[in-house]
Amino acid sequence: MASANQQLSSKHLLGIxxxxxxxxxxxxxxxxxxxxxxxxxxxxxxxxxxxxxxxLFFEDSTRTRVSFELAEKRLSADxxxxxxxxxxxxxxxxxxxxxxxxxxxxxxxxVMRHPAPGxxxxxxxxxxxxxxxxxxxxxxxxxxxxxDAFSMQExxxxxxxxxxxxxxxxLHSRVALSNIFCLQKLGxxxxxxxxxxxxxxxxxxxxxxxxxxxxxxxxxxxxxxILRIQLERQNIKYFPTLREYAQYFGINRQLLDSxxxxxxxxxxxxxNRGVEITSDVxxxxxxxxxxxxxxxxxVRMAVLFLLAxxx
Numbered sequence: 001m002a003s004a005n006q007q008l009s010s011k012h013l014l015g016i017x018x019x020x021x022x023x024x025x026x027x028x029x030x031x032x033x034x035x036x037x038x039x040x041x042x043x044x045x046x047x048x049x050x051x052x053x054x055x056l057f058f059e060d061s062t063r064t065r066v067s068f069e070l071a072e073k074r075l076s077a078d079x080x081x082x083x084x085x086x087x088x089x090x091x092x093x094x095x096x097x098x099x100x101x102x103x104x105x106x107x108x109x110x111v112m113r114h115p116a117p118g119x120x121x122x123x124x125x126x127x128x129x130x131x132x133x134x135x136x137x138x139x140x141x142x143x144x145x146x147x148d149a150f151s152m153q154e155x156x157x158x159x160x161x162x163x164x165x166x167x168x169x170x171l172h173s174r175v176a177l178s179n180i181f182c183l184q185k186l187g188x189x190x191x192x193x194x195x196x197x198x199x200x201x202x203x204x205x206x207x208x209x210x211x212x213x214x215x216x217x218x219x220x221x222x223x224x225x226i227l228r229i230q231l232e233r234q235n236i237k238y239f240p241t242l243r244e245y246a247q248y249f250g251i252n253r254q255l256l257d258s259x260x261x262x263x264x265x266x267x268x269x270x271x272n273r274g275v276e277i278t279s280d281v282x283x284x285x286x287x288x289x290x291x292x293x294x295x296x297x298x299v300r301m302a303v304l305f306l307l308a309x310x311x
Contacts, residue, residue: 008306012124012131015140016181024185028150030302031295038074038297048077051308054102056082056112057134058095058119063269063293064134064144068111071300080107095119096126103127109307112136130307138172144268145178147299149186151292152223155264160187165217167251168227168276171198175227175268180206193217194249214249218256223264226251226277246275253280264288 008023016024037045053072057065065081072079080102099110109130112120117139124131135141149159156162164183170176170192183190184207191209192199203210211217218224229245251265265277265287273279282289 007310011307011310012120012133013142013303013307014120014124014131014133016142016145016178016185017140019142019182019185021185024146024149024182027146027299027302027306028153030306031146031150031298034074034301034305035295035298038294038301043074044076045074046076047305048072048075048308051075051108052078052080052106053109053111053304054080054082054107054129055134056099056102056110056114058112058114059135061113061134063296064113064141067293067296068132068134068143068300071297071304074297075301075304077304080105095123099123099127103129109304130310132303132307135174137174138177139174140178140181141174142178142182143296143300143303144175145182146303147292147296148175148179148225148266148268149182150299151266151288151295152188152264153186154291154295155288156222158187159183162188162223163191163221164188164223164225165191165193165211165221166225166227167193167214167217167249169198169229170194170203170227171200173227179225180208191217191220195245214251215255215258218251218263219259219261221263223266224251225266225268227268228270228272229275242272242275250274250276250278251281252278253284256281256284256286262286266292268292 006026009020010018037043055068069079107129111132111134113134114136117137119136120131120133133140133142153159166176166179180190191211192203193211193214196212265281267277267289271277271282
């Protein structure tokens, strides 16, 4: 899949910030090869047969966790699945103790989701295994950004000069931040759109456009990546009601049909149907939401494979 001189520049995948454009293109090239593998009748390859991977999820996850587990199985790796809700973390064990206990079982790689921003960086400084960030607080979610950009590239070709809009809860979204970094490295123009209360104060420093007008932004973009309203991260009210959010910032079929061009609709999931996006948009011919899920396995296979070569 990748020759010896084609390796990632980093031993870990902690965030898109740490990847070069060449790293991203190498991941995409490798993912394209793995996508062919997972569409064969026999979907397994022995690439990581001697590698043991620990999946440490300190936060609830369905899509990311299942996607990583499937990617690891397709590569023939041995896996350990760890959930904080049923572990000694509940008894007061520290993150470092938890991981060291798992590493003493001779684990080569750690895939971790954690509610604290920077948890993966902390881990990378203290343990020897390859670390993959599967989402840390509201900081980054690098594999989601990679699979999103890979999916866009499949639809549009090279992303240089393409217009990509990210809609919704930018303030609480690790997906938004990773997407912005990834798309900018690939030469795309990025604009964020949502309520002013859900925009981070630093957003203008990231070199993105900011809009509060959904229709105008849809007319501008080639791709609309629509994010979930993260109610579980909101400890105060950022807008009056979900109904009002849907009315002013939700994307529905009528709005889509009023544009004078066709755009690509994406959503990292899980979807709040009828809030940020209606079913007739999510399930429409514009949508590549299910392709994102399929591409997620191929991209994560590529990341695991390339990091194992680096380790």
